[in-house]
Amino acid sequence: MSSAPTIEKETRAEEALDLPWHVVVHNDPVNLMSYVTMVFQRVFGYPRDKAERHMLEVHQQGRSILWSGMRERAELYVQQLHGYLLLATIEKVS
């Protein structure tokens, strides 16, 4: 009986750890469309057509989710994107 609450607590902690994070790129009127496409290809290894789709989504809708997954990797992607001077953030999946 006494161990039940502990298990529940651990489960919640694991769930919190496993919640994925989004890598979001935001629109920026200065960065060239061709440049943004190249960055998506380089950073995420996406083929050109997929990179262009995301670039257009950023351009037309103001943002695009480029990747979802573990927080550490998401942070690393955002760091790379900032290295290319793109406006990028991580967001916890709600």
Add this chain to the structure above:
Amino acid sequence: MEICRRKNQIEISELDPFLAELLRQIPASAKTEGAPAAEQRIFSPPVNGKETELCAEWKMYVEPELRRLFQTATQTVGADLEQLNGNEKSLASRTLRIPTKHADAWLCALNQARLVIATKNNFTELELNDHLRSPIGSRRDLSLFQVNFYGFLQEFILRELDC
């Protein structure tokens, strides 16, 4: 001005003094000192909202790395631009040769400069897309021309990298 790829170099020839001067200004234009909005844009936060712990860590560990990256790029570009210095005849056209291995540094420095100039001048998307605006009648017009000229160079370098 002519721009073309020759083996392992990008060659910008027939550079008149005005365009040569704009090129020389790339490293200086990329500097954010005294322009908090530009600094904020170049070193944007990794989250929207209140993740103060992550932002603090980012400032401490990531930002210095990004500063080094950006500085290295502008230094590389600055060294390439030394070809335009020296005892020039003031009205003579010049040629600049950029090794293709420096292409990434050029893309980075040009992008820094474009972002800093655009932020300092608070250019709107409409202005930035007005490529046919002329003539240059003010300091603001000149800055817009500079942003577009650097963008043109970026486009050319990107096309060459794609080949």
